[in-house]
Amino acid sequence: xxxxxxxxxxxTEIEFELLGNLARARGTTVESASAQDLYQALALTVxxxxxxxxxxxxxxxxEANPRFVYYLSAEYMLGRQLGQNLLYxxxxxxxxxxxxxxxxxxxEVAALDVEPGLGNGGLGRLAACLLDALATSxxxxxxxxxxxDFGIFKQEFRGGAQAERPDDWAYYGNPWxxxxxxxQQHIGFYGSTEPAGGNRAVWTPGETVLGEPSHMLVxxxxxxxxxxxRLWRARSAPESFDLSQFGAGRYGEAVEAMVRSGTIxxxxxxxxxxxxxxxxxxxxxxxxxxCSLRDxxxxxxxxxxxxxxxxxxxxxxxxxxxxxxxxxxxxxxxxDEEGLAWEQAWSITRRVFAYTxxxxxxxxxxxxxxxxxxRLLPRHLEIIYLINHVFLQEVAALYPGDxxxxxxxxxxxxxxxxxxxxxHLAVVGSFAVNGVAALHSRLLTETTLxxxxxxxxxxxxxxxxxxxxxxxxxxxxxxLTRLISARLGGTDWLxxxxxxxxxxxxxxxxxxxxxxxxxxxxxxxxLAAHALSEAGVSLDPDALCDVMIKxxxxxxxxxxxxxxxxxxxxxxxxxxxxxxxxxxxxxxxKAAPGYHAAKRVMLLANTxxxxxxxxxxxxxxxxxxxxxxxxxxxxELIIPAADLSEQISxxxxxxxxxxxxxxxxxxxxxxxxxxxxxxxxxxxxxxxNFFLFGMDATEAAALRAGPYNPRTxxxxxxxxxAAIDAVVGGPFACEGADLLVGELLTRDEYLTLADxxxxxxxxxxxxxxxxxxxxxxxxxxxxxxxxxxFSSDRTVQDYCRDIWRVEPVPPGRD
Ligand code: 26Q
Numbered sequence: 001x002x003x004x005x006x007x008x009x010x011x012t013e014i015e016f017e018l019l020g021n022l023a024r025a026r027g028t029t030v031e032s033a034s035a036q037d038l039y040q041a042l043a044l045t046v047x048x049x050x051x052x053x054x055x056x057x058x059x060x061x062x063e064a065n066p067r068f069v070y071y072l073s074a075e076y077m078l079g080r081q082l083g084q085n086l087l088y089x090x091x092x093x094x095x096x097x098x099x100x101x102x103x104x105x106x107x108e109v110a111a112l113d114v115e116p117g118l119g120n121g122g123l124g125r126l127a128a129c130l131l132d133a134l135a136t137s138x139x140x141x142x143x144x145x146x147x148x149d150f151g152i153f154k155q156e157f158r159g160g161a162q163a164e165r166p167d168d169w170a171y172y173g174n175p176w177x178x179x180x181x182x183x184q185q186h187i188g189f190y191g192s193t194e195p196a197g198g199n200r201a202v203w204t205p206g207e208t209v210l211g212e213p214s215h216m217l218v219x220x221x222x223x224x225x226x227x228x229x230r231l232w233r234a235r236s237a238p239e240s241f242d243l244s245q246f247g248a249g250r251y252g253e254a255v256e257a258m259v260r261s262g263t264i265x266x267x268x269x270x271x272x273x274x275x276x277x278x279x280x281x282x283x284x285x286x287x288x289x290x291c292s293l294r295d296x297x298x299x300x301x302x303x304x305x306x307x308x309x310x311x312x313x314x315x316x317x318x319x320x321x322x323x324x325x326x327x328x329x330x331x332x333x334x335x336d337e338e339g340l341a342w343e344q345a346w347s348i349t350r351r352v353f354a355y356t357x358x359x360x361x362x363x364x365x366x367x368x369x370x371x372x373x374x375r376l377l378p379r380h381l382e383i384i385y386l387i388n389h390v391f392l393q394e395v396a397a398l399y400p401g402d403x404x405x406x407x408x409x410x411x412x413x414x415x416x417x418x419x420x421x422x423x424h425l426a427v428v429g430s431f432a433v434n435g436v437a438a439l440h441s442r443l444l445t446e447t448t449l450x451x452x453x454x455x456x457x458x459x460x461x462x463x464x465x466x467x468x469x470x471x472x473x474x475x476x477x478x479x480l481t482r483l484i485s486a487r488l489g490g491t492d493w494l495x496x497x498x499x500x501x502x503x504x505x506x507x508x509x510x511x512x513x514x515x516x517x518x519x520x521x522x523x524x525x526x527l528a529a530h531a532l533s534e535a536g537v538s539l540d541p542d543a544l545c546d547v548m549i550k551x552x553x554x555x556x557x558x559x560x561x562x563x564x565x566x567x568x569x570x571x572x573x574x575x576x577x578x579x580x581x582x583x584x585x586x587x588x589x590k591a592a593p594g595y596h597a598a599k600r601v602m603l604l605a606n607t608x609x610x611x612x613x614x615x616x617x618x619x620x621x622x623x624x625x626x627x628x629x630x631x632x633x634x635x636e637l638i639i640p641a642a643d644l645s646e647q648i649s650x651x652x653x654x655x656x657x658x659x660x661x662x663x664x665x666x667x668x669x670x671x672x673x674x675x676x677x678x679x680x681x682x683x684x685x686x687x688x689n690f691f692l693f694g695m696d697a698t699e700a701a702a703l704r705a706g707p708y709n710p711r712t713x714x715x716x717x718x719x720x721x722a723a724i725d726a727v728v729g730g731p732f733a734c735e736g737a738d739l740l741v742g743e744l745l746t747r748d749e750y751l752t753l754a755d756x757x758x759x760x761x762x763x764x765x766x767x768x769x770x771x772x773x774x775x776x777x778x779x780x781x782x783x784x785x786x787x788x789x790f791s792s793d794r795t796v797q798d799y800c801r802d803i804w805r806v807e808p809v810p811p812g813r814d
Pocket of ligand 1: 122124359465658
C-alpha cells in the first residue's frame with residue numbers, strides 16, 4: 001500500500017501494541033479473540049498512532065491562538081475509518097505484517113469496520129471532504145455535528161422496491177470516538193420569556209436537555225495536523241425533571257417526557273420534502289447549534305477575554321440552512337446573557353457567520369412555521385422578528401416605496417401561516433454567502449436569492465466543490481494511485497493535485513496505457529464480484545462500466561437512464577446493434593422513504609434489470625446491476641471501476657454534484673448536461689472527453705415557461721414510444737408504472753422527454769468511442785490529468801482566501 005514516509009513503528013512493535021490492547025481493552029488473547037475483539041484492538045492501536053499528532057496539534061493551536069474555522073453541519077458522511085487511518089498514520093504495511101504474523105486475516109478484520117453514515121448524500125460527504133482537506137492544509141478547524149444513534153437507513157430491495165432498515169452503526173461500539181462528558185452542555189427548550197429592559201429578555205426554558213460531545217480524529221495526510229470533529233449526543237437531564245411534583249397519575253407522563261428529551265439525537269432525518277416542518281428536526285438543529293456555540297465560546301475563552309476579538313478568532317461556516325438558528329442563538333447569548341447592546345451584538349454576529357447554499361430548488365428551501373418556533377424557541381422568534389424589523393428598515397431606506405421588494409426580502413413569509421425563511425435569515429446574518437459551483441452561484445444571484453444579491457452584491461461568492469483525493473484515490477483506488485505515483489515519483493501529488501497535469505504526456509505512452517487499462521479491468525473485476533454476491537448479477541469485466549450513483553430524485557433523471565436501457569434492449573432484441581457495445585449499467589442510490597415518485601423509478605429500474613439480465617439474447621451485450629445500500633464504502637468499490645459517469649440532471653437543477661468529480665478523477669469520461677459542476681468539468685477536461693447533450697439551463701427554463709407538451713415527443717419518436725409502451729403494458733410493467741408514465745406524458749416536470757433523443761444519440765457516440773480502446777484510454781488518462789482542480793484542497797484554499805481569511809498553523813512533524 002502507498003503510505004506516508006515517516007513511519008516509526010515496526011511490525012513487532014505493532015504486534016506488541018495490538019496484543020496489549022487485546023488484553024487491556026478486550027480482556028482476551030489472540031488465541032481466544034473473536035474477529036470483533038481483533039478489530040477493536042487493531043482500531044485502538046491505529047488510533048494510538050494518531051494521538052501524538054493530535055496532542056501536538058492542540059498544543060500548536062493553543063500557543064498560536066489562531067483564527068479558527070468552525071464548520072457546522074447536521075450531516076457528515078465520513079466513510080470507514082480503519083483503512084484511512086492506517087494510511088494516514090503510515091501503519092498500513094506494518095499492521096498487515098503484524099496481523100499476518102499472528103495468523104489473522106487482515107481482510108476479515110477490516111470487514112468489521114463500520115461506516116458512520118451520519119448523512120444523506122452530497123452535502124454530508126462534502127463536509128467530510130472539506131474537513132479532510134482542512135487538516136491536510138494545516139488549517140485550525142473543528143467540525144461540529146450530531147452523533148445520531150441511527151444513521152441513514154440501510155436499503156434493501158423487496159420485489160424490486162426499496163425497503164428501509166435501521167442503521168445501528170455503533171452497536172459494537174465505535175473505537176474511533178472519544179467521549180468528553182466534561183464538556184457537556186445544558187440546552188433549554190420551550191418555556192417563556194420576560195422583558196428585561198431595552199432589547200434584553202430572560203428566557204425560562206420549560207425543559208432542559210443534556211448535550212454530551214464525543215470527538216473523532218480528522219488526520220491530515222502527509223502532515224502533522226490532526227483536527228477533530230465534535231459530535232453531540234442528547235441525554236435526558238434528570239435534574240431538570242422534578243418527578244416528585246407529579247401526582248401518581250402524571251408520574252408516567254413526566255417519566256416519558258424525560259426519556260423523550262434524550263431522544264433528540266436518536267435518528268438522522270432522511271432528506272425528504274414531505275417531512276419538512278417536523279418539530280423533532282428543529283429540535284435537532286437547535287440542539288446542534290446551542291451545544292456547538294457554547295463549545296466555541298468555551299474554546300475562545302481559553303486564550304481570549306471579552307468580546308472584542310471574537311469575530312477575529314472565530315469564523316462559523318453554516319452548511320446549508322440546517323444550522324442557521326445559530327444566528328439568533330448567538331444574538332441571544334450576546335444580548336441576554338452577556339449584556340451587549342443589540343448593535344454591538346449584531347456587528348459581531350454578522351462578522352462571524354458565513355453561509356453555504358446547496359440548492360436552487362425553491363421547494364428545498366427550509367422554512368419553519370412561526371407557531372412552532374414560538375412554542376419551541378420563544379426567545380429566538382422574538383430575536384428573529386427584531387432582526388427582520390431592523391433589516392426591513394434598511395431595505396425601505398434603500399428602496400423607498402418598493403413594497404414588493406420588502407415582501408420578497410423579508411425573513412418572514414406572509415400569506416396564510418407565517419413562516420421563517422431560514423435562507424433569508426442566513427443571508428441577513430452572515431458576511432458571506434456562497435454557491436457550490438460556478439453555474440449554481442450565478443443562478444443563485446439571478447433567481448433564488450436575486451433581491452439579496454442586488455442589495456449586497458459583494459457578499460456573494462462562488463466556491464466550487466471538491467473531493468478528497470485521499471479518500472477517492474488513495475483509499476478507494478490503490479491500483480491507480482500506485483500507477484500514478486510510479487509515474488510522478490512518489491505520493492506528493494496527493495497533496496498537490498494539480499500535479500496530475502504531469503500525466504498528460506503519459507497518455508501517449510502505449511505501455512502506460514496498457515497498465516492503466518489493466519488497473520481499470522482489475523477494478524471492474526472487484527466490482528463484478530460484489531455485484532454477483534449482493535445483486536446476483538454477473539458482470540463482464542471487459543464491458544463498458546456505465547455508472548450512475550446518487551440519491552434518487554426526479555430532477556437527477558434516473559428515469560432517462562432507464563429509458564435508454566430499454567432502447568438498447570429493444571435494439572439488441574431486433575438485431576440492430578447501433579450504439580451497442582458490451583455494457584454494465586450500474587445504479588446506486590437511496591430514495592427518501594416518503595418520496596413515492598422516486599421510488600417508482602427505482603422499482604422500474606429493478607424491473608428492467610431483472611428482465612434484461614434474464615434474457616439470453618441480451619446477456620452478451622447488456623447487464624443492469626442496481627447495487628443495494630449505496631454509501632461511502634460502496635462508492636469506494638464502484639467509482640474505481642467506472643468508465644462512464646452519468647451526470648444527466650435537468651440543467652439548472654443540480655447545485656454542483658460531486659460524484660461527477662469522483663468518477664472523473666478515477667478515469668471515467670462523463671456523459672452529461674451543462675448542469676452544476678459538469679460545466680467546469682467540461683471546461684477543464686475538454687469537449688473531447690465530455691459527451692455533452694441536451695438543453696442548457698436557459699433553454700430548459702424557457703421550455704418550462706411556455707406551453708410544453710411532452711406527448712408530442714412520444715408521438716414523433718418511435719424508439720421513445722416503444723420504450724414507454726414497454727413500461728405500461730409490456731415486459732417492464734410494474735406497480736406504479738401507469739402513474740409514472742402518466743406524469744411523463746402529461747407534465748414531465750423535468751423535461752425527460754425533451755432531452756431523450758439527444759441523450760440516446762449521445763450514448764451512441766459513447767459506444768462508438770469505446771470501440772477504440774487505445775483512444776478511449778488516452779482520453780481517460782487526459783481526463784484525470786486535467787481534473788486536479790476538483791481536489792477539496794483547492795476548495796479549502798478558495799474558502800480560506802475569499803471567505804475565512806485563515807492561515808495554516810503547521811504543528812511540526814513527528
Ligand atoms: C431537509 C428537511 C428535512 C429533512 C432533511 C432535509 C435535508 C437533508 C439533507 C435536505 C437536504 C439535504 C442534503 C442536500 C444535498 O446533499 N445537496 C447536495 O449538496 C451537494 C454538495 O454541495 C451538491 O453537490 C448537490 O448538487 C446537492 O444536491
